[in-house]
Amino acid sequence: MNEPHTVDGPLGIAAPLSDVDEVELLARNGATEFYCGVAPAAWAVRYGASWLNRRARGRANVPSVDHVAALASAAHACGCALRVTLNAPFYTGDQLGEVAELAESLLGVGADGLVVTDVGLLVALRDRGLAGAVTLSSVAAVHNAGAAAFFRELGVRRMVLPRHVRVSEVASIHARLPDVALEVFVLNDGCVYEEGHCATTHALGTFCLTPWTHDLRRVDGAEPTEDERRSFAAAASEHRRWIWHVDNCGSSFSDQGLPNGPCGLCAIGALRDAGVRCLKIVGRESSTFRKVRSVRLVNSVVAQLAGGASDATAAAYARDLRNTPELCGPGYMCYYRDGDPARSER
């Protein structure tokens, strides 16, 4: 079975799961490991809007530990590991014991790891001898080697870096902490803000997708000039366009049936060179069709690199595969503009 907490081996592809029926299909198309969410009814009844992880009940979360057991069993049958997200931005004192118990139950029924954000939960799991099972969630917002070292001290050996990170920053962290396995986002579901610095809850809707209107003011109290208003209006208009790209380009598919939206395909070579061990495909709540297409898309670029293609060749392959120059051109869909060989040559 592919181990979820290793710094060695080929580049992995972590795919989201909602249902046992997806496991074999996704594994056959290139997924090397899986992650899922769980949202027991009892938690929802007790805590309402304070979710167990960053996604709602329903397709993004299976409803019980038993369902996780079934997913783990199916994943293992395909030689893949399964991790479970317990990555709310934080848990309160009231919640901590309950989450730690749940974590133990999940590992007890076959989950291979837990994706965790909250420092308190990390400490609690460490104290129970379970730190080795933890993957640090992107919601922990690790942007530097010092922060990574802090979590490594708590026993974490695998970390998902935040969405908003540069390839050069990934390389810098890896260079200082080579024994930490790094995972990064590669496809789908962007975030307008830094998730770890966001104090809103998706339980009340997606705050960052609110159709805002902005009224420009000068900090010195003077009236903005017409030029300033024009410049800001242009920036705000482009910002709305960028947000549309971040929001999966309106959840659209290309003419080739490929999922549009945040993408790091062109940067996979650079990410591998920077020390990344696993590529994360986002979208537990997505349709099975979107998941399969996403996994195939990522796997096809990984296969190019595994076959000896240079980073530039693999990036060109990825662009040709997508064939959406109108979306790729501005860079608004890119997770890693600095990892795209074509852009960095400009």
Add this chain to the structure above:
Amino acid sequence: MGPGAPPGEGWSRVYFGADCCQTLLPTVAVLRSARAQVPSGAAFTLLTPAVDDAGLAHVAALLRELHAGDEVTVADYGVLGLVRERTGLVPVLGTLLTRMLRDPRIPPAAGAFPPATDADRVLRQASVTSPAFRSLLTALGVRRVELAPVAQGFDMDFAAMELAPTLHAPFAPVTGGRVCLFAAMGQAPEHRFEVGAGCHQECRRYVAATTDAEGSMPHARLFTAGNTVFQEHPRDVASRSFAALDVPGARLVVRDAPLAPWAWSTEDRSVARRWLDGTA
């Protein structure tokens, strides 16, 4: 420009810097100058943001300019590590790491009635209510944590937690990131909304009142300042929030604008009360 005059008697600590964006870190020369402008007798706190590795090196240089006893508010565990390495500096867990929901869509506390359910109560609590987290903070030498006002109110016993709370008012950070609307005003098209792209600190000159075109948050006064959305709370919300922090060492920090580089604070409750009542 220095800290300006305090709001009145009893304001005894100066805050300098911003905790939301790496590009707002001062140069070493600017920090040295700022530190020298702190009035005699006033204490000093440096606010620091989350940073990348280059920013971490810069923060290390900034910390060398500080004096023994100065506080450093951290939004990044890497920065916390640096502060702990400098003997004499006092680490404070910043608002971004003292995690709690500050969502403008959460309804206000219902009058004087205490929250009736666990679901209500957890909305009024932060990550520091977790005993496991607190034990780690204690081991790391963190004795003070920072908060911002929330309409739903606080339900935390800071005396029992043996932590001193600092409340920043009236602006509460709602959400923020590494991509900046204002920076795009001065960036080349190929670098707009690119993570880590440089900027001209447009946020020093502009702010935008931000409203929901569909009107789902009619009572929230929101501002986009740089890379962050802030909520400006009315004084009564800030007042209720501070009243819930009635423990020795509780501190109020006030500022005129979301990203004002300087702010004053007080630990004198009567002084704080006058500001919160609008009679300072």
